Amino acid sequence: xxxxxxxxxxxxxxxxxxxxxxxxxxxxxxxxxxxxxxxxxxxxxxxxxxxxxxxxxxxxxxxxxxxxxxxxxxxxxxxxxxxxxxxxxxxxxxxxxxxxxxxxxxxxxxxxxxxxxxxxxxxxxxxxxxxxxxxxxxxxxxxxxxxxxxxxxxxxxxxxxxxxxxxxxxxxxxxxxxxxxxxxxxxxxxxxxxxxxxxxxxxxxxxxxxxxxxxxxxxxxxxxxxxxxxxxxxxxxxxxxxxxxxxxxxxxxxxxxxxxxxxxxxxxxxxxxxxxxxxxxxxxxxxxxxxxxxxxxxxxxxxxxxxxxxxxxxxxxxxxxxxxxxxxxxxxxxxxxxxxxxxxxxxxxxxxxxxxxxxxxxxxxxxxxxxxxxxxxxxxxxxxxxxxxxxxxxxxxxxxxxxxxxxxxxxxxxxxxxxxxxxxxxxxxxxxxxxxxxxxxxxxxxx
Amino acid sequence: xxxxxxxxxxxxxxxxxxxxxxxxxxxxxxxxxxxxxxxxxxxxxxxxxxxxxxxxxxxxxxxxxxxxxxxxxxxxxxxxxxxxxxxxxxxxxxxxxxxxxxxxxxxxxxxxxxxxxxxxxxxxxxxxxxxxxxxxxxxxxxxxxxxxxxxxxxxxxxxxxxxxxxxxxxxxxxxxxxxxxxxxxxxxxxxxxxxxxxxxxxxxxxxxxxxxxxxxxxxxxxxxxxxxxxxxxxxxxxxxxxxxxxxxxxxxxxxxxxxxxxxxxxxxxxxxxxxxxxxxxxxxxxxxxxxxxxxxxxxxxxxxxxxxxxxxxxxxxxxxxxxxxxxxxxxxxxxxxxxxxxxxxxxxxxxxxxxxxxxxxxxxxxxxxxxxxxxxxxxxxxxxxxxxxxxxxxxxxxxxxxxxxxxxxxxxxxxxxxxxxxxxxxxxxxxxxxxxxxxxxxxxxxxxxxxxxxxxxxxxxxxxxxxxxxxxxxxxxxxxxxxxxxxxxxxxxxxxxxxxxxxxxxxxxxxxxxxxxxxxxxx
Numbered sequence: 005x006x007x008x009x010x011x012x013x014x015x016x017x018x019x020x021x022x023x024x025x026x027x028x029x030x031x032x033x034x035x036x037x038x039x040x041x042x043x044x045x046x047x048x049x050x051x052x053x054x055x056x057x058x059x060x061x062x063x064x065x066x067x068x069x070x071x072x073x074x075x076x077x078x079x080x081x082x083x084x085x086x087x088x089x090x091x092x093x094x095x096x097x098x099x100x101x102x103x104x105x106x107x108x109x110x111x112x113x114x115x116x117x118x119x120x121x122x123x124x125x126x127x128x129x130x131x132x133x134x135x136x137x138x139x140x141x142x143x144x145x146x147x148x149x150x151x152x153x154x155x156x157x158x159x160x161x162x163x164x165x166x167x168x169x170x171x172x173x174x175x176x177x178x179x180x181x182x183x184x185x186x187x188x189x190x191x192x193x194x195x196x197x198x199x200x201x202x203x204x205x206x207x208x209x210x211x212x213x214x215x216x217x218x219x220x221x222x223x224x225x226x227x228x229x230x231x232x233x234x235x236x237x238x239x240x241x242x243x244x245x246x247x248x249x250x251x252x253x254x255x256x257x258x259x260x261x262x263x264x265x266x267x268x269x270x271x272x273x274x275x276x277x278x279x280x281x282x283x284x285x286x287x288x289x290x291x292x293x294x295x296x297x298x299x300x301x302x303x304x305x306x307x308x309x310x311x312x313x314x315x316x317x318x319x320x321x322x323x324x325x326x327x328x329x330x331x332x333x334x335x336x337x338x339x340x341x342x343x344x345x346x347x348x349x350x351x352x353x354x355x356x357x358x359x360x361x362x363x364x365x366x367x368x369x370x371x372x373x374x375x376x377x378x379x380x381x382x383x384x385x386x387x388x389x390x391x392x393x394x395x396x397x398x399x400x401x402x403x404x405x406x407x408x409x410x411x412x413x414x415x416x417x418x419x420x421x422x423x424x425x426x427x428x429x430x431x432x433x434x435x436x437x438x439x440x441x442x443x444x445x446x447x448x449x450x451x
Numbered sequence: 452x453x454x455x456x457x458x459x460x461x462x463x464x465x466x467x468x469x470x471x472x473x474x475x476x477x478x479x480x481x482x483x484x485x486x487x488x489x490x491x492x493x494x495x496x497x498x499x500x501x502x503x504x505x506x507x508x509x510x511x512x513x514x515x516x517x518x519x520x521x522x523x524x525x526x527x528x529x530x531x532x533x534x535x536x537x538x539x540x541x542x543x544x545x546x547x548x549x550x551x552x553x554x555x556x557x558x559x560x561x562x563x564x565x566x567x568x569x570x571x572x573x574x575x576x577x578x579x580x581x582x583x584x585x586x587x588x589x590x591x592x593x594x595x596x597x598x599x600x601x602x603x604x605x606x607x608x609x610x611x612x613x614x615x616x617x618x619x620x621x622x623x624x625x626x627x628x629x630x631x632x633x634x635x636x637x638x639x640x641x642x643x644x645x646x647x648x649x650x651x652x653x654x655x656x657x658x659x660x661x662x663x664x665x666x667x668x669x670x671x672x673x674x675x676x677x678x679x680x681x682x683x684x685x686x687x688x689x690x691x692x693x694x695x696x697x698x699x700x701x702x703x704x705x706x707x708x709x710x711x712x713x714x715x716x717x718x719x720x721x722x723x724x725x726x727x728x729x730x731x732x733x734x735x736x737x738x739x740x741x742x743x744x745x746x747x748x749x750x751x752x753x754x755x756x757x758x759x760x761x762x763x764x765x766x767x768x769x770x771x772x773x774x775x776x777x778x779x780x781x782x783x784x785x786x787x788x789x790x791x792x793x794x795x796x797x798x799x800x801x802x803x804x805x806x807x808x809x810x811x812x813x814x815x816x817x818x819x820x821x822x823x824x825x826x827x828x829x830x831x832x833x834x835x836x837x838x839x840x841x842x843x844x845x846x847x848x849x850x851x852x853x854x855x856x857x858x859x860x861x862x863x864x865x866x867x868x869x870x871x872x873x874x875x876x877x878x879x880x881x882x883x884x885x886x887x888x889x890x891x892x893x894x895x896x897x898x899x900x901x902x903x904x905x906x907x908x909x910x911x912x913x914x915x916x917x918x919x920x921x922x923x924x925x926x927x928x929x930x931x932x933x934x935x936x937x938x939x940x941x942x943x944x945x946x947x948x949x950x951x952x953x954x955x956x957x958x959x960x961x962x963x964x965x966x967x968x969x970x971x972x973x974x
Contacts, residue, residue, distance in 0.1 A: 005826040007560055009911035010833050018840040018912060022856075027832040030839055030856045031732065033701035038737035043824035046602045050823035053564050060817060063595075064573025066588030068581065077578040080804055087501055089533055091570075097547030098540035101561050104758035106553075107889055108951075109880070109944040113543035114757035117536075120490050123961040127523045133960045137759070139614035142804035170804035173793070177776070177800030181625050181659045214516075221516045252517050265804070274569075275589050276579030276805025277614065278760035290958060296758065301954035304939075309946040313954040319617070319654035320894075324663040329654035332615035332748075336756025343536055346490050347500035349526035355503050362507045383514015404582045412580045419792050432503065 005050055070273060074438035075409035078387045078429025079417060080141065080168050080243040081276060082268045085433050090270045090343045099339055108311045114335065115310035118298035121342040128248040129262040130255025131284035135295040137338040138281025141265025142174040145211065145241050147294045147328055148263040149175050150182065152209035152237040155292050159184040160206045164199060165192035166216025168243055169417045191418055193218050193389055193425055194380055199227060203234050213241040214254065218380065219387040221251060228258030237261060244268055247385040249357030261285050270340030280337035291317060294328030356432060360386035364430040370443045376450055387429040393450060396426040402449040408442055484945055487538040491962045494525030500532050542945045544888045550914050554860045554891035554903025555697055557727045557749035562821065565752065565814035574813050579805040583789060589809065590787035594780050596816045600745060605736030606766035610775040611807040616724060619744025619763030620655040622802055626742055626767065626774040627689045627718045628659060629799040639688035645674050647698055647895040652691045652722060661688060668897045672698040672853040674708060683715035693722035697895040698853055699838065699860035709739025718742065726750045727834055728859035731827030741768045751815035762811035773797045778806050833908035834859045837915060841904055844919040848926040852898045865900025867926060872934035875900035878925060880948065883941040885921040
């Protein structure tokens with residue numbers, strides 16, 4: 005077995021050193037009824053690299069990679085071009101095969117990356133501080149609501165109808181078990197919900213998404229001020245982090261917490277994971293944050309260095325009194341995010357965001373010109389909703405037969421509802437030819 | 452927030468870190484030890500490492516939202532970025548560079564084949580919401596992984612959704628609560644957790660609305676069965692137990708423990724963090740476990756990546772199988788299908804956006820196929836052999852906390868350092884100068900000054916011997932009264948001991964632009 009260095013001779017001499025008769029003998033504390041006599045049944049024996057590549061390669065071949073066809077899917081996962089440099093650096097063994105930086109003297113690489121990542125996230129969201137990443141955007145959102153419960157000592161969360169339904173469901177699942185109230189408003193494909201009317205003195209937080217799940221972009225400054233007046237927190241969710249390169253950031257609107265998905269930077273689609281949750285707050289809430297934090301300090305020689313800090317919030321110190329049970333973060337995905345953002349820089353991030361927006365405007369206009377198709381959005385970033393003259397799920401299946409991944413039917417996210425709506429996302433990876441092929445195919449399918 | 456060194460890379464103070472007579476260099480660098488400033492301190496304004504096409508000339512359509520003025524990011528060209536991250540990587544210890552015996556973390560070799568497989572465009576470049584007909588291979592892979600996990604554990608059902616071990620714990624405890632609720636049994640408010648448990652266990656129980664009651668350990672490092680039985684009753688929802696436990700010991704009474712828990716109407720949650728000790732040799736279902744999470748980043752070698760991402764699938768016995776969360780894969784007449792909403796079944800809810808950590812599923816299955824049933828048998832055997840070998844070779848100079856045999860990790864406490872002035876922490880830092888990553892320190896909490904060593908099966912005997920020789924020498928040195936040597940360690944690292952107290956007292960959690968002279972003058 006290629007991954008096992010011990011030889012039979014090693015094993016024998018080690019058994020002698022232990023004064024054990026056999027490896028099986030070392031398992032003597034396991035009840036005999038539960039000890040298998042030999043390798044487990046029902047599974048194949050080991051394979052060489054070539055056989056594994058053949059087997060997994062055949063599975064991979066039964067999928068249609070989004071990049072092999074014109075593809076316009078978003079809804080919380082976006083296909084952006086990731087520079088070759090990102091994956092090259094992420095695969096360096098020193099990053100890939102290190103653990104959580106509990107021994108800072110030999111983990112300054114990971115720690116400085118996290119410190120820079122936290123700074124980038126704070127800058128992008130317009131917030132004071134960010135943590136060293138969460139599992140994904142949806143769990144980040146749920147943790148933000150729980151944090152708002154802690155901060156305000158209230159137990160009601162109001163979830164906008166523009167919140168991605170997966171984020172809504174993760175939050176309501178937690179609410180059910182942890183014991184807080186999550187009032188989820190009905191989906192609002194055209195907006196127009198009165199969130200403020202629902203805020204009372206029992207409200208811990210209001211959760212909005214920008215751009216929302218239907219692609220609408222809004223200014224939430226007024227809502228933020230109104231929440232503050234009533235002692236509630238405003239949580240802004242972002243599922244397309246690239247939008248922060250163009251839009252007024254949540255921090256400038258007055259958000260108390262930002263919970264976001266960072267997959268757009270540096271991370272492939274990966275069929276939905278692993279991604280990287282972003283979590284940023286106002287300064288005054290730092291000690292209520294979940295997750296890991298990296299902080300600056302000095303070493304015994306007075307030189308600047310970095311450590312994990314404020315860990316008295318965390319489960320390994322506080323156990324049942326911790327702010328969250330979270331232990332793992334998304335370190336490697338955060339690294340990919342950070343490298344991509346570093347490569348783009350101030351000029352690149354602005355330009356890439358503008359490019360996404362401009363292409364989306366182009367496609368929105370082209371689609372709106374197709375007979376029977378109606379655009380629902382006034383303002384949007386790189387994703388918008390169109391109304392079709394027939395059910396979107398069937399249309400998307402027809403488009404797939406023509407080798408086009410033509411967006412996400414809204415009914416995939418809301419079963420049995422809004423069956424005529426289609427979510428369409430456009431990124432820098434979509435060429436003019438892709439867009440024209442999509443428009444032509446849709447025209448044909450709807451005719 | 453004030454910064455210690457805002458905007459200024461630090462120079463080595465005169466007289467510090469003298470090494471072979473070289474007290475300082477012109478640059479402040481020392482050979483391959485490069486002082487790397489923050490990326491924000493390397494801004495060449497206007498530079499970018501990405502070339503983009505011209506913008507199409509269209510009017511923007513941002514509704515009521517204004518474009519932002521600036522983000523505040525630095526600009527660098529690609530070579531600068533490559534050098535920055537390469538230099539940072541060189542300040543990290545990693546499995547690829549050496550022995551990483553962190554107890555409870557299973558720092559085994561991360562095969563590069565797994566990385567290659569996860570990057571096949573058919574897996575990495577697939578959107579989670581593509582039509583199901585275009586992702587049959589991805590669903591098949593999930594189904595295959597589920598089959599392996601169920602076969603290896605003997606369990607009836609599995610969810611792949613949870614993103615990490617602690618997330619899997621949440622999932623399992625939520626399922627337990629759902630099962631009690633489904634029976635109308637609302638009086639169960641407590642979860643029992645042994646004192647030796649990972650902190651995530653009590654944190655999870657509390658997060659799911661339960662109070663936590665700790666079970667003491669016996670003198671032999673295991674759950675006190677009598678104390679457990681005394682605590683069981685109609686107010687107990689379940690027991691969370693790690694097995695093998697965090698002392699590296701197998702809970703001999705586990706079958707009896709499970710029976711007692713079941714007789715009290717409660718469920719038995721097993722924390723699978725230490726599954727590597729028994730994978731392919733013992734099926735948790737045969738021990739009476741109802742639900743257990745599996746850390747793919749431990750047992751199945753998906754990379755730790757400096758702290759993540761992980762993946763924490765959860766397996767369920769028949770009794771809890773109806774309560775798994777969405778999504779899950781089913782077989783239909785048209786191939787594989789995905790159940791994505793709670794409305795379609797009894798599932799208790801959703802834990803994460805989309806379908807779980809697919810990239811980790813590919814790596815884990817690649818690892819499983821590479822080992823097969825025979826390789827896993829050998830791997831768990833070697834993991835246990837390696838730990839016992841380390842324990843046997845250190846027993847005479849260090850103090851093992853419990854009688855052997857141990858499983859995949861061995862536990863020492865600091866009795867051997869008594870009166871030396873050297874602490875567990877000092878010992879760990881001295882080990883760094885010997886070229887090793889330290890073991891887990893001060894965990895589990897059931898012994899004083901714990902040193903928990905987990906070699907894993909991917910270390911050679913030569914590597915273990917070198918580690919043992921170094922530790923033996925250090926133990927002797929500590930006993931010889933040379934405490935000062937330990938208290939000044941580590942000496943040979945990019946940074947010496949860091950001031951964690953100062954970091955927590957006045958947290959500096961981000962870079963902020965240095966205050967300019969003009970701004971100061973204006974104040």
